[in-house]
Amino acid sequence: MSRTNLNADDTRRQPAEERFRLVVESSPAAMVIVDNHGEIVMVNRQTENWFRYDREELIAQAVECLIPSRFHDRHVNDRDKFLKAPQARPMGAGHELFGRRKDGTEFPVDISLHPMQTSEGMLVMAYIVDLTDRKRAESEIRKRHTLERLALLGQLAGSVAHEIRNPLGVIRNAAYYLNMVKESLDGEAQESVEEILEEVDRANRIVSDLLDYTRDPPQQTATFDVVNFVHKLVQERRPIDDELVLVQSQIKSFDVTADADQITRILENLIVNGVQASVDPITIQIVISSSGSQVMIDVQDEGEGVDDSQRLRIFEPLFTTKTKGIGLGLVISKRYAEQNRGTLELVDHTGVGAVFRLTLPSHELVGGEVVMEP
Incomplete structure (x- = not known):
């Protein structure tokens, strides 16, 4: 072939390559081209945007830098298999795929692979779509x-x-x-x-x-001494089995403004849960204390406690570790606590069993006016 024909071929090839680069660069998806060694030879602007790399940082790097490390070994094996029988196909069919950004964060993706035979050998183009919005x-x-x-x-x-x-x-x-x-x-x-x-x-x-x-019944709030309220509730409640409920108060009195029926339901639920979680002899400890403008009522049982796997779900509807009940008591109790401007939580402690803490704000913070005699 004459030099003239070679120059003509180069002249025709240059516009074709330029058009290819423009298509790749303007793609709304991320496009990554790698060689048969798994090294990146070309990326487009969307790859920079989604993966937060400058393209100079990616060229000649192993494509695994864009993949979570837990998938590296599998990806290398899959890549070798693909190069032995290359054909256009989706990647990881039936599996959830994730891309890894420069900062280590991940996002869900869909990837299709397209082999390209070139004068420089086999190249593979990965067409990547960000599935974050779809998911x-x-x-x-x-x-x-x-x-x-x-x-x-x-x-x-x-x-x-x-x-x-x-x-x-x-x-x-x-x-x-x-x-x-x-x-x-x-x-x-x-x-x-x-x-x-x-x-x-x-x-x-x-x-x-x-x-x-x-349902969400209307609240009937009143101001009352919660210390006397707890003592009276324990004295008047009908015991379950052979339970013993002990009340220890570190304060003489503490006025709150709340719905007394809802506070009763919270404490009754906590006591019943404690009794059901305990073994004979059953002893439930209720400790009342205060910190500034808040009163804390701790209900402690002597059961096996709550393990780490259950802690995150303990306040979920219908979740229960007991043979009795349907798993709504703690959910309702937490909602009632919040409706009375308080909190209900499972707190860490050094003894056996579990401790649930009901925290309520003082009467001064709520500003109640109706006084109820407990």
């Missing part, structure tokens, strides 16, 4: 569907709970009458009456949890 939209759709299902289930649960409460009341009244005349019953019958009353109480707590979870 976010899919997550929002799933979340919306979940909320819709929960709302429907909530309506159904509320209706069922309301219908169950009436026959439970009839059963309880009948059992209460039998309990009044239990002296005329034999020992086995007396035990049966006690069992009926306990199970009716448990069913009522479940019904109350369902109703409280599915």
Whole structure:
């Protein structure tokens, strides 16, 4: 071939290469071209934008720098297999793929591979699409569907709970009458009456949890001494099994403005949970203290405690580690605490069992005016 023909070939090749570079550079997706050794030979502007590298930093680097380190070994093996039988195809079909930015953060991607035979050997172009917005939209759709299902289930649960409460009341009244005349019953019958009353109480707590979870009743707030309130609640409550609930107060009094019924539900839920988590002999400790303008009520049981895997889910709806209950008590209690401008949390401690802390603000911070005698 003459020098003239060679020059003509070069002249035709240059515009073609320039057009190719323009296509790659203007692509809305990230495009990375690597050689058969896995080294980057070309990237476009979108690659710089998404991966936050300057292109000079990427040229001649192993393409694995754009991939999370946990996938490096697998990617090298997959790359070698691809080069043995190159063909255009999606990468990682059936798997979630992630890109790794310069700062180490990751984002979901979709990648398709396109082999190119050139005078310099085999090159592979990776066409990369950022799926962050798509994944976010899919997550929002799933979340919306979940909320819709929960709302429907909530309506159904509320209706069922309301219908169950009436026959439970009839059963309880009948059992209460039998309990009044239990002296005329034999020992086995007396035990049966006690069992009926306990199970009716448990069913009522479940019904109350369902109703409280599915509705948002108006608050009836009043100002009262929470120390006396806790002492009176413990004295008047009907014990479960052979429990012993001890109250220790480091302060004489502390006025709060809150919904007394909701505070009762919180403490009752915590005591019942503690009793169910403990083994004989059952002892529940309630410790009342204050710090500045807040009062802390700690309810501690002597059970096995809450392990790390359960801590993150302990306040999730329907999550429970117990054989009894449906996992709504703590959810409702936390919501009631927040409605009364307080908090409910699981706190670390050095002893056995678990400690749940109810924190409420002082009367002065809330500014209540109605005074209630506990």
